[in-house]
Amino acid sequence: xxxxxxxxxxxxxxxxxxxxxxxxxxxxxxxxxxxxxxxxxxxxxxxxxxxxxxxxxxxxxxxxxxxxxxxxxxxxxxxxxxxxxxxxxxxxxxxxxxxxxxxxxxxxxxxxxxxxxxxxxxxxxxxxxxxxxxxxxxxxxxxxxxxxxxxxxxxxxxxxxxxxxxxxxxxxxxxxxxxxxxxxxxxxxxxxxxxxxxxxxxxxxxxxxxxxxxxxxxxxxxxxxxxxxxxxxxxxxxxxxxxxxxxxxxxxxxxxxxxxxxxxxxxxxxxxxxxxxxxxxxxxxxxxxxxxxxxxxxxxxxxxxxxxxxxxxxxxxxxxxxxxxxxxxxxxxxxxxx
Ligand code: KG4
Ligand code: ZN
Numbered sequence: 001x002x003x004x005x006x007x008x009x010x011x012x013x014x015x016x017x018x019x020x021x022x023x024x025x026x027x028x029x030x031x032x033x034x035x036x037x038x039x040x041x042x043x044x045x046x047x048x049x050x051x052x053x054x055x056x057x058x059x060x061x062x063x064x065x066x067x068x069x070x071x072x073x074x075x076x077x078x079x080x081x082x083x084x085x086x087x088x089x090x091x092x093x094x095x096x097x098x099x100x101x102x103x104x105x106x107x108x109x110x111x112x113x114x115x116x117x118x119x120x121x122x123x124x125x126x127x128x129x130x131x132x133x134x135x136x137x138x139x140x141x142x143x144x145x146x147x148x149x150x151x152x153x154x155x156x157x158x159x160x161x162x163x164x165x166x167x168x169x170x171x172x173x174x175x176x177x178x179x180x181x182x183x184x185x186x187x188x189x190x191x192x193x194x195x196x197x198x199x200x201x202x203x204x205x206x207x208x209x210x211x212x213x214x215x216x217x218x219x220x221x222x223x224x225x226x227x228x229x230x231x232x233x234x235x236x237x238x239x240x241x242x243x244x245x246x247x248x249x250x251x252x253x254x255x256x257x258x259x260x261x262x263x264x265x266x267x268x269x270x271x272x273x274x275x276x277x278x279x280x281x282x283x284x285x286x287x288x289x290x291x292x293x294x295x296x297x298x299x300x301x302x303x304x305x306x307x308x309x310x311x312x313x314x315x316x317x318x319x320x321x322x323x324x325x326x327x328x329x330x331x332x333x334x335x336x337x338x
Contacts, residue, residue, distance in 0.1 A: 002321055004075040005067075007099075008313025009060065011092030012084025012112045013141070014043045016055035017309035020067035020074075021317050024123045027067035029303060029310040030059050041181045042171070049087035056095050063309070074105060076325075078316020081109035082336030083142070089332035097328055106325040108316040111336050112307075113138060116273040117149060118318065119304040119311035130269050130298045137258050139282075140274035140307075141167035141182065144254075146209050146261050147338065149271075152318055155338050158265075159209025159257055166250055167276045169213035173220050173246050177235055187243045188279050194244030196281075199223070201249045209257050216249055251281045255289075262295065271298035278305040 001023045010017040017031040032055040037043045064071060079096035082089055100107040117136045121129050130136075136147045144167075145160040164172065167184055174183020202219040204212035227234040235242065254276075262270055272286060277300060286297045304310055319325075 001317070004317065004320055005069060005073050006076045006078055006108075006313050006316045006320060007060070007063065007074050008078040008110070008309040008311075008316050009056075009092045009096050010080045010112070010307055010309040010312045011052045011056065011088050012080045012082070013088060013307055014048050014051075015307040016052045016059050017307065018060040018063035019309035019313045020063050020069060021122075021310065021313035024121055024314060024317060026122055026124070026310045026313070027069065028063045029308055030063045030066060031308060032059050038180055041175055043085070045085045045087050048085060049091055052088055052091035056091060060095070060099075071103065074103060076100075076106045076108050076316060076320050077103070078108040078110050078312050078319070080112045080115070080312055081326075081330065082112065082333035084112055084334065086332060086334040089334065093330070093332040097330070101328060106320070107328060107330070108319045108324065109326040109330060110312045110315040110319075111338065112312075113143060113336075113338055114153070114155065115311040115315045116140065117147060117155065117271070118152060118315050119273060119300050120271055120298050121318070122304060122310060122314050125300045125304050126298050130271050130296075133267060134269035134271055134298070135258065135261055135265070135267050136271040136273050137254060137277075138273045139166045139254065139276035141165060141171065143274065144211050144213070146258060148265070157338055158261060159211065161211040161213060162206065163212050163214040164217065166211070166213060166254060167274070169217055169250055170276070172217050176221055176224055177239065177242060184276060185278065187247055188281070190240050190243040191247045191281065194240030194242070196244040196248035198238070198241035199245040201246065203249065203253060209261050211253065211257060213250070213253070216246075216253070220246060247279070247281050251279065251285055254282065255285045259289065259293070262293070268293075268295050269298070270295045273300060273305070275306040278302055
């Protein structure tokens with residue numbers, strides 16, 4: 001890999017992030033989270049794009065200072081073109097375009113989902129990068145899919161959710177429990193003190209490698225409504241057990257299809273990516289399959305799981321080597337296939 005220095009910019013949802021990569025080593029990875037969404041229980045698109053506008057200059061400046069480089073050392077600018085919230089993407093896209101123009105360096109568009117997967121090739125993401133072909137369970141607030149990764153830019157979605165994403169299920173069920181947004185990490189923490197077998201919830205019965213998470217959400221909602229009628233403090237008194245049981249169900253749903261795919265395609269290289277890959281029960285389930293099924297597992301370092309610009313810079317570096325540049329007339333796109 002070349003030693004070029006590239007700036008990556010991510011603004012697809014509610015994190016404004018900038019990172020500097022040299023070769024595949026991250027020199028800096030800065031993010032500004034947007035606390036403004038908490039009180040609304042979810043991301044408010046208009047507020048997100050306004051916060052990106054406020055954050056983007058200080059975040060990019062900080063990434064350059066932290067990397068200890070001069071602006072003129074940057075060989076290209078990578079940016080998330082999609083998928084994501086259009087208003088948010090536009091802030092990063094416009095900024096990347098103007099900076100590329102003023103520094104007179106190439107502009108490189110990055111697909112956010114490819115970036116979650118290719119984050120595995122950052123030098124300190126894993127002790128060893130995955131070998132092609134590998135399976136990557138990509139699980140975030142907006143996406144849940146099993147991807148067959150044949151090469152860096154040759155990926156096939158073999159299964160995906162037919163309704164909610166796994167992260168969305170964590171967040172929506174968290175809302176039923178009156179937890180803050182995003183509830184995924186909170187459920188993970190509370191589950192540590194709970195009994196995962198205390199309650200059972202409905203599991204989807206879908207063919208092939210597809211997922212569904214709306215059923216478990218409804219099952220939890222009806223169960224809670226019924227119990228709260230009998231005991232108004234039911235949630236408070238059982239919160240740890242509820243979180244542990246919900247987490248167990250979601251992780252079992254995710255792992256069952258991943259195991260089926262690994263078995264049927266005879267692949268033992270298995271990775272996880274995206275915000276939900278930070279989940280401790282999912283990480284443990286992967287570890288168990290390494291021991292039980294002989295999987296070579298790839299679990300990215302925590303900071304490369306939720307949205308970050310390091311993964312954007314990584315993809316930009318791979319595209320830079322291939323001479324794949326983007327025209328300055330480009331614009332953001334809310335939908336962007338793998
Ligand atoms: O990849 P990401 O940062 O943003 C999207 O592209 O969606 O993923 C965010 C999602 C949220 O739904 C959040 O609740 C979930 O990832 N998440 C977790 C954990 N950490 C983040 N879900 C379960 N357990 C966690 N530890
Ligand atoms: Zn993401």
